[in-house]
Amino acid sequence: MTFWSKLAVAGLAALIPLSASAETRVTYKSASAGSSYYQMGVQVAEAIKAGTDGNIILTLEESQGSVQNVMESAVRPGNFVFTSPPALVSLAQGGKAMFKDKANPKFDEIRALFPIPSLTMHFVMRADTGVTDFAGMEGKTILLGKGSFGAREGEKYLDMFGLKDKVDLANVELSNAGAALKNGQIDGFVTAGSYPAPNVIEAAAGTGVTIIPLSDEQIAETKRTKLVIPAGTYPGQDADVATTSLDVIAFTTTAMDDDTAYALTKTFWEEKARMAGDAPWWKGVSPEMVAAIPGKIHPGALRYYEEKGVALGEAAK
Secondary structure (H helix, E strand, O other): OOHHHHHHHHHHHHHHHHHHHOOEEEEEEOOOOOOHHHHHHHHHHHHHHHHOOOOEEEEEEOOOOHHHHHHHHOOOOOOEEEEEOHHHHHHHHHOOHHHOOOOOHHHHHEEEEEEEEEEEEEEEEEHHHOOOOHHHHOOOEEEOOOOOHHHHHHHHHHHHOOOOOOOEEOOOOHHHHHHHHHOOOOOEEEEEOOOOOHHHHHHHHHOOEEEOOOOHHHHHHHOOEEEEEOOOOOOOOOOOEEEEEEEEEEEEEOOOOHHHHHHHHHHHHHHHHHHHHHOHHHHHOOHHHHHHOOOOEOHHHHHHHHHHOOOOOOOOO
16 A cells, blocks of 8 residues: 555544544433423424534433432533423532432532423312312322422422321322323322423323412412413313422533533524424523523533623622
């Protein structure tokens, strides 16, 4: 082989990894399959692929909840994105509550990218139970699920509103809520997902349900944000339903490089309007929500927000 032939082969070999590296792969840790947040993850993955011409590929992973997502952030390398309420990240960084004996300095490396639709609490009862308020849930069989924010929040509300030990808690996975409701195994279930939540749509269409509203006094006691699910959101829902909500953020860690974080953030906002055309839950997400993010934002995402003049919170940097 001549010198020039060897050089050509070496040049070709050098080009191959460059071509392969042009595609950046990112893991997106979402929620349980069938939940609104899992469907959002599918939409985000499709939007990022389309908006970057396939240069960034998001691989969606199912999760059992935000606590699992935060825990995994400490051990997952590189391009790892996960969703969680900011409050859970703060608890992890402070080694409090469910993270009390699981402190990890890696939690301090968590950084925000962009907001996604808020968690909306749904207290769903089978219509034929006749239950229309919290007090009516006494003596009923309720599915809370396991490990998720919705399960913990639901348990807290049952205790707060005088129903602790007054309902039977079903040992069923939340993903089976629709079937369990239909076959009479449970009387109702609690789920936290942006409306319209797919598992509530399924239950409402297949069985008929009542979504239990919270009074203003109850909402104030929870110290959460009031949110109203508009009438007609679900089959058979004839009136507005007042409930509570909690902000949710797509996070990564400092292990992600700035250019990738910038591209993800930029593409998310550029594709959001199209996603909102496919699913109404994206319509409530606005740049104004960025200022409410309580913790640090990834430097790559910060670059995009500063370019666009988006208002930032005091702790963003």
